Amino acid sequence: MLSLQSYLTLSAIIFSIGITGIVINRKNIIIVMMCTELLLISVNFNFIAFSHFMQDLAGQIFVFFILTVAAAEAAIGLAILVALYRNKKSISVGDLNKLRN
């Protein structure tokens, strides 16, 4: 029988993979945004697992709102990225020092 811990363990593994990805690929903003999506998915996984095992629908409602906010965040982040690329012809984090001094 599948217990709650197996779902939580899977979610923890996905979360740590997302953190590792942010640190490894910190030069490339697009991959960092994809890793943020991985983190959000693992948190949603926790919510849904608890919602199923505690017979409470509030967890699924919360996942609904997290999905909404994550979609808005991805759209705005990519729009910022496109605007940045038009101005600087690069999306590398190392080139983003325009506010320095």
Add this chain to the structure above:
Amino acid sequence: MLLEIIFYTFASILICASLGVILFKNPVYSAVSLILAFITTGMLWLLLEAEFLAIVLVLVYVGAVMVLFLFVIMMLNIHQEEERSGFTKIAPIAIFLGLVIAAELIALYWIQSDQFSGLESISNSSLSVDNTLLLGTELFTKYILSFEIAGFILLLAIIVSISLTLRTRKNVKKQIASDQIAADPKQRVRMVDIKRGEN
């Protein structure tokens, strides 16, 4: 037994797909790998009887967000070779960090496992209740204000993305209605008296 086989199959696919997201050199492969991870997550949510959210995840994420990601990746034309210059230098620290976080969380779940002992998987399929119906009833009664705020956030996202990426090009021949309405006839037409016999 069947549930375990399904769970472990999709869990291993999910872990491999997430490793692919962070390890592929080409961002397009990473995005496709993330699509696979989302679809597998949807399957696992079906196993947890969250049917509506599983379908919404596949529709919204795979259908909209990841297409947006792929569109931006292909539009930006990045040279990924120079983007990954610090890959090997930082990799041991990153792997150590990830292992520590995973070990902490998993130890937390399995050491205090007696706290989870009362929670059992109870299937809703025998109760003849509809997940979508329950979710909609809760959403439109108890959480109606949050629902409206979520809709407003989406509207905000539309306006912000359009205003960030909108480019007004110069030298475009188009009508400007406000200038046409505000035009003064006295400045456009000049009446000149021409006397007969001159020139």
